Amino acid sequence: MIDTLLYGVTIGAILYIFSIGLSITFGTMQIVNFAHGMVYSLGVYLFITFLPWVAGIFPLAMALAVAAMLPIAYLVERFIIRRLYGESLDYAIIATYAVLLIGADVIKYIWGTEPQPVSDPIGIPLVIFGVVIQLYRVVVFLSAIVLFIGLKIFFTRNVIGKVVIAALEDRDGVRALGLDVNKYFSIAFIIGSGLAVLGGVLYSPITTSEPYMGFHILLLAFAVVIVGGMGNLTGTFFSAFALGMVIAITGRLYSSAADTMVFVVMALVLLKDPIFNFFRKLVGKPAIS
Amino acid sequence: MSEMISTSGLTKKFKELVAVNQVNFRVAEGQVAGVIGPNGSGKTTLFNLLSGYFPPSEGQVTFQGEDVTGQPPEARVAMGMARTFQLVSVFDHLTVWENLVLSNVRFRHNGSWLTNFFFKNARKKAILEYCQESLDTVALSDQAGTVTSELSYGDKRMLEIAIALSLKPKLLLLDEPLAGLSDHEIGEVIELLQKVKSDFTLVIIEHKISKIMDLVESLSVMNEGAIICEGEPDEVLSNTDVRECYWGREDC
Ligand SMILES: Nc1ncnc2c1ncn2[C@@H]1O[C@H](COP(=O)(O)OP(=O)(O)OP(=O)(O)O)[C@@H](O)[C@H]1O
Ligand SMILES: [Mg+2]
Numbered sequence: 284m285i286d287t288l289l290y291g292v293t294i295g296a297i298l299y300i301f302s303i304g305l306s307i308t309f310g311t312m313q314i315v316n317f318a319h320g321m322v323y324s325l326g327v328y329l330f331i332t333f334l335p336w337v338a339g340i341f342p343l344a345m346a347l348a349v350a351a352m353l354p355i356a357y358l359v360e361r362f363i364i365r366r367l368y369g370e371s372l373d374y375a376i377i378a379t380y381a382v383l384l385i386g387a388d389v390i391k392y393i394w395g396t397e398p399q400p401v402s403d404p405i406g407i408p409l410v411i412f413g414v415v416i417q418l419y420r421v422v423v424f425l426s427a428i429v430l431f432i433g434l435k436i437f438f439t440r441n442v443i444g445k446v447v448i449a450a451l452e453d454r455d456g457v458r459a460l461g462l463d464v465n466k467y468f469s470i471a472f473i474i475g476s477g478l479a480v481l482g483g484v485l486y487s488p489i490t491t492s493e494p495y496m497g498f499h500i501l502l503l504a505f506a507v508v509i510v511g512g513m514g515n516l517t518g519t520f521f522s523a524f525a526l527g528m529v530i531a532i533t534g535r536l537y538s539s540a541a542d543t544m545v546f547v548v549m550a551l552v553l554l555k556d557p558i559f560n561f562f563r564k565l566v567g568k569p570a571i572s
Numbered sequence: 573m574s575e576m577i578s579t580s581g582l583t584k585k586f587k588e589l590v591a592v593n594q595v596n597f598r599v600a601e602g603q604v605a606g607v608i609g610p611n612g613s614g615k616t617t618l619f620n621l622l623s624g625y626f627p628p629s630e631g632q633v634t635f636q637g638e639d640v641t642g643q644p645p646e647a648r649v650a651m652g653m654a655r656t657f658q659l660v661s662v663f664d665h666l667t668v669w670e671n672l673v674l675s676n677v678r679f680r681h682n683g684s685w686l687t688n689f690f691f692k693n694a695r696k697k698a699i700l701e702y703c704q705e706s707l708d709t710v711a712l713s714d715q716a717g718t719v720t721s722e723l724s725y726g727d728k729r730m731l732e733i734a735i736a737l738s739l740k741p742k743l744l745l746l747d748e749p750l751a752g753l754s755d756h757e758i759g760e761v762i763e764l765l766q767k768v769k770s771d772f773t774l775v776i777i778e779h780k781i782s783k784i785m786d787l788v789e790s791l792s793v794m795n796e797g798a799i800i801c802e803g804e805p806d807e808v809l810s811n812t813d814v815r816e817c818y819w820g821r822e823d824c
Contacts, residue, residue, distance in 0.1 A: 442677055449663045449674060455625065456661040460675045461649030461739060 295527025296427030300482030304475020310514015317379040320497025321386030326480030341404035356476030398491040506549040576773040582631035593797035609794030652742035664721040672703040726757035
């Protein structure tokens with residue numbers, strides 16, 4: 284029971300860290316950004332490459348992988364995402380999906396299709412009530428909590444954070460204040476991308492990494508973002524953990540239904556509001572009325 | 573008198589619909605201009621073109637003698653153009669005070685990093701004082717700590733105007749600022765505008781023509797995307813075309 288619970292919060296933590304960037308892109312630009320999965324998987328492969336270079340020091344390789352992906356994220360934002368703003372939803376899906384596919388191909392070309400295991404960097408088992416659990420998973424869970432608090436502070440105290448949140452509420456209103464929304468959005472996008480890499484790296488010792496890893500987490504993360512409310516960062520936090528628990532509990536009872544249950548939950552949440560409302564949110568309010 | 577803003581052949585098409593059609597609109601510096609017209613006649617679209625939210629399908633916008641047609645909204649704000657929205661636009665999750673401070677974010681980063689470094693606190697202090705002043709102008713000082721979502725619609729409108737004023741505009745565009753307000757609130761907004769109008773050029777879209785008759789010095793009437801009549805308010809309102817398009821409307 285405790286191990287299921289811990290598995291749930293670990294998956295929840297990873298989903299949360301990954302989903303923040305998606306949620307911001309949804310909320311500010313009304314863009315469905317599949318390229319987020321590319322940043323995630325490429326970041327993890329870079330991490331795996333860096334690890335032996337830095338004598339296996341996990342946090343150092345992680346920092347290098349995040350740093351290496353930031354310029355790539357910037358290019359994706361500057362030359363792809365920004366051009367899609369205001370275009371129809373399907374253009375955004377097609378263009379960013381292409382980036383995701385290219386990313387998978389690049390990975391296959393450089394690293395091959397072999398799954399890449401990463402060993403647990405802590406490797407200390409704890410025994411709680413007679414159940415063995417890995418300390419590493421507790422650390423992952425705690426990282427997500429710390430991140431949540433850190434982001435809360437950033438988005439309520441820091442000027443950049445405040446502007447991003449204001450743009451989530453009313454993009455045109457922010458522009459009316461003479462602020463270049465794109466500049467702030469770029470910063471948020473890059474932070475979100477860095478977090479995607481962070482999530483991927485933290486997840487790598489728990490799972491095995493393979494070229495299509497970005498596709499799988501994206502699907503789950505879309506469910507997280509939709510359940511949590513697009514652009515709602517607190518909602519994203521809670522829905523990530525809730526869906527993480529759904530995955531863990533279903534996985535224990537009937538493992539092949541774990542992912543399906545996530546979408547059943549998502550469907551229930553969506554049906555609660557009329558479906559019409561969902562599409563309105565997805566497409567965004569009319570620019571100016 | 574020099575021109576504050578002018579357009580030539582300004583046109584906006586949404587697919588087949590021509591929302592703004594070959595509009596030549598000009599407002600002289602210091603003037604208070606009104607824009608009226610029936611629902612869907614293109615008034616808001618005209619504002620969106622003036623303020624840069626839509627690129628025009630054809631034509632130009634000239635602001636203070638400069639062609640700004642390709643400039644984004646934020647650049648026009650920096651040049652001194654502020655606007656409000658038909659549906660009031662303030663940040664509901666922030667307090668009244670935070671709304672004002674946010675609207676002054678861009679002033680924080682003026683100047684070189686050196687002056688920013690040495691005068692950061694002085695500038696911050698000046699900004700805070702300035703925000704306080706703006707609040708006093710609209711008599712919302714008591715509500716400074718209130719979360720904006722709890723304000724009445726009228727107070728939100730006042731705050732939105734205060735924010736626009738705090739941008740120190742040379743040209744202020746107000747899109748139906750009186751819509752949805754009680755008579756008492758309308759009186760307050762009008763009083764405020766009378767008080768501050770000498771500081772800038774003002775263009776105001778309004779359905780409640782009678783309420784702004786004392787305020788505006790010129791009136792333009794839009795119908796089906798075109799300006800069908802403009803001039804002195806009294807003359808415009810006695811024009812037969814205008815009467816026809818407003819025929820049956822209680823406001824006239
Ligand atoms: N973003 C848009 N996309 C498509 N059509 C639009 C858009 N904005 C406005 N329109 C259409 O353009 C026409 C003019 O609309 P606009 O909002 O400018 O009118 P208005 O004069 O401001 O009306 P109201 O008095 O109701 O505010 C309308 O037919 C409207 O449906
Ligand atoms: Mg309008």
